[in-house]
Amino acid sequence: MHDPQDRRDLIQAFRILENPGFVARAMNAIGMPFDWLMSRLPESLTRPVQDAVTASLHRALELAISTLDQGKAGRRQPSNRLHKLAAAATGGFSGFFGLPALAVELPITTSVMLRSIADIARSQGEDLRQVPARLACLEVFALGGSPVSEDSSDSGYYMTRIALARNIQEAAAYIARRGLAEEGAPALVRLIAAIARGFGSTVSEKAAAQAVPVLGAALGATINALFMDYYQDMARGHFIVRRLERKYGAEDIRESYMVLVRKVEGGALPEAIRRPEPPTRKARRRRA
Numbered sequence: 001m002h003d004p005q006d007r008r009d010l011i012q013a014f015r016i017l018e019n020p021g022f023v024a025r026a027m028n029a030i031g032m033p034f035d036w037l038m039s040r041l042p043e044s045l046t047r048p049v050q051d052a053v054t055a056s057l058h059r060a061l062e063l064a065i066s067t068l069d070q071g072k073a074g075r076r077q078p079s080n081r082l083h084k085l086a087a088a089a090t091g092g093f094s095g096f097f098g099l100p101a102l103a104v105e106l107p108i109t110t111s112v113m114l115r116s117i118a119d120i121a122r123s124q125g126e127d128l129r130q131v132p133a134r135l136a137c138l139e140v141f142a143l144g145g146s147p148v149s150e151d152s153s154d155s156g157y158y159m160t161r162i163a164l165a166r167n168i169q170e171a172a173a174y175i176a177r178r179g180l181a182e183e184g185a186p187a188l189v190r191l192i193a194a195i196a197r198g199f200g201s202t203v204s205e206k207a208a209a210q211a212v213p214v215l216g217a218a219l220g221a222t223i224n225a226l227f228m229d230y231y232q233d234m235a236r237g238h239f240i241v242r243r244l245e246r247k248y249g250a251e252d253i254r255e256s257y258m259v260l261v262r263k264v265e266g267g268a269l270p271e272a273i274r275r276p277e278p279p280t281r282k283a284r285r286r287r288a
């Protein structure tokens with residue numbers, strides 16, 4: 001990359017995408033131990049969470065293809081705060097009524113998140129009139145912010161993209177031919193299942209944090225605001241990388257990204273651009 005700003009943007013994306021996952025960031029922000037949180041996750045929760053995740057992603061796929069705003073790319077800065085407030089409101093509802101409300105709340109929250117992700121995509125130059133760009137918005141739900149892989153051969157971010165690539169390509173080809181006439185079409189089912197694997201684990205963590213009686217009502221809005229904040233970050237990192245790929249080529253950007261991976265693993269990356277620690281609660285409040 002010949003542009004210094006583009007190099008800084010790639011470093012920013014790297015720091016975002018290789019951050020600790022949602023639960024580490026959320027627990028740091030609200031001061032709740034991870035082990036205590038997960039011990040409050042009832043065994044009976046697994047199936048309802050997965051059902052809610054699948055229904056939410058089906059709804060998100062429908063919204064992505066049929067109703068996403070097709071406004072001009074890069075027209076304005078994304079409305080992150082407005083979307084975060086909307087997510088907090090739905091989280092407060094879910095927290096008040098407990099886990100049974102998850103099936104109602106999660107599709108609404110996911111739809112709000114998709115709008116926010118699309119807003120961020122547009123700000124990074126994505127043309128949402130194109131089906132692949134819309135599916136790239138859905139791809140964000142699969143990003144788990146995994147840390148750099150132990151063998152330095154790849155990153156959590158690129159491993160996820162590689163795993164999804166064929167499913168996205170097949171789904172895009174199917175939608176181009178037939179639209180969403182058959183929601184049960186194998187190409188679409190495979191795409192939803194692939195995204196659900198990553199998104200479902202994060203939703204389970206979110207649900208666990210809201211599962212405690214009384215505390216669920218108190219924390220519902222906060223957890224959902226953090227949930228939205230997390231995926232807004234993932235979207236920003238993802239679409240920065242895609243913008244740079246359009247400018248320089250996918251292979252060149254991946255190689256530049258992997259140079260950062262190897263430098264972190266070797267301890268050679270300056271402290272100023274290393275992967276940051278999860279922000280404190282006070283820092284989260286200032287940022288919001």
